[in-house]
Amino acid sequence: MDLVVHERVFDADRTGPSEGRPRLERWHLEPRVSNRVRRTRLGDEHVEFPRFDERFTTSLHHDCWLVVGSDDLSGEHRLIRSDRAHGVQAMRDFGPRSAVGEFVFHPEAPDAPEGHGVVMGLVSDLGSKSTELRILDARTLEDQASIALPQRVPAGFHGNWIPDTASAL
Structure with missing residues (x-):
């Protein structure tokens, strides 16, 4: 799954997401193998x-x-x-x-x-x-x-x- 991830959200600004830098990541989900998500940043x-x-x-x-x-x-x-x-x-x-x-x-x-x-x-x-x-x-x-x-x-x-x-x- 590819998605945009923010470093922080709603830490100081409750109207966000305006904190942190949004970056594109790929999340690998394998629920039959692990309950963890493997994250890969696709760019800066x-x-x-x-x-x-x-x-x-x-x-x-x-x-x-x-x-x-x-x-x-x-x-x-x-x-x-x-x-x-x-x-x-x-x-x-x-x-x-x-x-x-x-x-x-x-x-x-x-x-x-x-x-x-x-x-x-x-x-x-x-x-x-x-x-x-x-x-x-x-x-x-x-x-x-x-x-x-x-x-x-x-x-x-x-x-x-x-x-x-x-x-x-």
Whole structure:
């Protein structure tokens, strides 16, 4: 299981998680062998909002998209596509005056190979106080479309992509 782990949470700031540096780790769970978790840090970058091709939930998956920030807390302004076996495969820097939100994946077709499709997420320009919905090629992180929103969306907005064909909940 790959997940973001914070060094500390809620030690001094109860509104967190804002303490410590969030890092990507892989946890190996083998309940039939041991009641312990074997942890492996996958990088030293400040990362948040890991997302993957959800058609592969509960299965071995390779591609993961993560928002990358800096340890000086100047904000998250990059998006990466990381491959489970080969590490970072693509990186998109939106600039130091941007705030990048969580990106979600949508396949190009129901039977498309893993990671073939687009990722969508909100990117705010802190200078102009504007937000765009950015749609990027999931493999290369190149622009496919951009939609200017009528007002800035506050940081921390999360969401999921639900296709029109999905049944109502």
